[in-house]
Amino acid sequence: MLDIRQFREDPEGIKTRLQTRGGESWQLVDEVLAQDERRRAGETEKQQLQSERNRLSKEIGGLKKQGQDTSELEATVRGISERIKTIGEEADAAEEAQTDLLLHIPNLPHAACPVGSDETANPVVREWGAKPEFAFEPKDHVEIGTRLDLFDFEAATRVSTGGFVVFTGVGARLERALIQFLLDLHTEFHGYTEVSPPHIIHRDCMVGTGQLPKFEDDMYSLEEGAFFLAPTAEVPVTNLYRETILKESDLPLKVTAYTPCFRREAGSAGRESRGLIRMHQFDKVELVNLVHPDESFAQLELLTAEAEAVLQRLGLHYRVIELCTGDLGFSSAKTYDLEVWAPGHGAWLEVSSCSNFVDYQARRMRLRFKDAEGHNRFCHTLNGSGTALPRLYVALLETFQQEDGSVKVPEALVPYLKRERIG
RNA sequence: GGUCAGGUGGCUGAGUGGUCGAAAGCACUUCUUUGCUAAAGAAGCGUGCCCCAAAAGGGUACCGAGGGUUCGAAUCCCUCCCUGACCGCCA
Known part of the structure; x- marks a missing residue:
């Protein structure tokens, strides 16, 4: 607000x-x-x-x-x-x-935000690594995963409906290994405190972070709209501090959480949606920062670097783009997206979105801190995916696939998956 | 789900219709005293909104939330939410 x-x-x-x-x-x-x-x-x-x-x-x-x-x-x-x-x-x-x-009314774009009407105007800020090269025609993740029995879309429809998946065997273990790897990385190296929040959250939380009142159709609601399935951990985690007055010395407050995310994705059927790329339920590790207003833009750079560390450690080729004014999310003043290269699809996949909301969310949820003069001021809030799991999963399978159909496990994941090769 | 007991300021905790935004204690801030620490003393110490160019100042609202009764509500009534205890059920 x-x-x-x-x-x-x-x-x-x-x-x-x-x-x-x-x-x-x-x-x-x-x-x-x-x-x-x-x-x-x-x-x-x-x-x-x-x-x-x-x-x-x-x-x-x-x-x-x-x-x-x-x-x-x-x-x-x-x-x-x-x-x-x-x-x-x-x-x-x-x-x-x-x-x-x-x-x-959405947030005001930051003054330096590139002006443009849609994603084609988003400048590429930097690129890391190089596109992997293959001596064979790289397959896409659906083909790789199906052959290795890592997941099953059809079985998922027996218990749910389209847009859900069941990970199986090593495939399930890979999902779990990634969660563990991500949480360890952020808590041990980036100074985050881990929380495990409720997934069913009340309406006010959704208003607090800006999903409501405008985007109700994209959310799964319960009890006639009184409660919602969390669409991202951003909502429960940031709202953990709603209506509170923090001490200045509490800032910056860095919290990470693994949660499943639930989205109806109304109106996006068929759009970039093959396989794991767009699901009604997916796992994500989220990074939330509550910071002093003077530091939020510097903190955004740091937060983005923390998300990038995930891809660097896994050895995935990615690029960072800055969202132009026309592509910026409702609550955000400035956003960097991280896009990982998926060789099987021959496309960039958004795996993380790191945003500075300045005081926009804080004002909605009355999240403040007491400054040195004793005045109550709104905090600045930021969050970034660190990262979304399914697309990371896609990029891993497609990047590290071998000619024989197996997948080489990146070194950073070996201790978690307890194997060096899948298949 | 049932029964009972509760929800008051950062915390503990008084207050059952009138001058109560709310006693007291703790915590916290500043100052004084003391060689340091400690101790003692003094003062201050909630939040939103409105008026005011602003500051100063003034006003108003807030005692879980929302309604109601009343000239007047933290205090009485209703509904809801939450917490605790016990019972039932259950991973």
Whole structure:
């Protein structure tokens, strides 16, 4: 959520920056200001009346003690109370409208964010490693995995529906090995604290990180929308600190979690969805940072490097791209995507998205810290996938496949998988 | 799921209709004293919003959440949520 004070001070600036995202959110700016004025006018009047009521009620108390008749005063106060109620309802309606608008307006892209309308305008920041070369025609992961009995899509439909998979045998063990490898890496080398959060989370959390109210259709909901299956650990982990005031010395707070992620992926059927690439349920290890506002952009660079370390240790070829204004996520001010090379597909796959949300999420969930002067300020929040598992899995199979159909296990994973070769 | 007991400031914990944003203690901050540590004393110490150009200041709301009763609610009533204990069920 953006700061209402910024709307009052520089509405045109907000509009201009929202316009770089595309979409029509900038058109809501004037409406926000109108509701804000309506709200404040109502609140001011209401509070004046409340003050009057408090004064007269005290007077009644005093008079009653002296045994005097107060019926006339009581009637006056009754009238005031009625007006408070009417005006209060008006002010509440304005506030609700204002909040609803603010919740639908995305974050402002960082001033240096490349302007563009879609992913074709995302600049490549750097590339690591080289495309692996093969003396044979590399197969794609579905073919490799099916041959090695690593996973089974058809069996999954017997217990669920399309968009789910069951990992089997060594394939299941590889999934588990990756989770372990990732958590160990981030806790032992990057200073993260590990948590294992609930996967069913209440609605307010989804509002806090920005999935709601706009993207409800993409989420699995329970109990008529009161609860949701977490679409990413970002939601439960960041919301662990909702409505809290941290000490400045607590920052930066770095938390990692492995969780399954649940997404309906409404409207994305058939899009880049072969095999493991786009699932309704997938595993992910997430990195969440709560940081001091002065440090968040530096922290984003570090966070991105921590996610990159995953791919480097596994020896996977990847590139880092920066999202342009038109491709930026709803809550984000700046985002780097990590794309790993999948030789079987001959395509780059997004395995991580590292974002700085500045104070946008913190404001929604009232996550603050007390600074040296004793003022409460909003933290900045960041998160990055560290990393998504299925696409990592795809890249591993396709990168390290051998001509005989087996897959060589990268050294970093051997201690976890306890074998050097699959198949 | 059932029964009972509870939810008050960072913590402990008073407060059952009026001057209570809320006693007291602990913790914390600053200052004074003391050679250091410790101890003692003094003051301060919640959050949101509104008014004010801002600061100062003032106002208002908040005692789990939301409604209600009342001139007036932390206090009475209703609904919901949560926590604890016991019972039932269960991985």
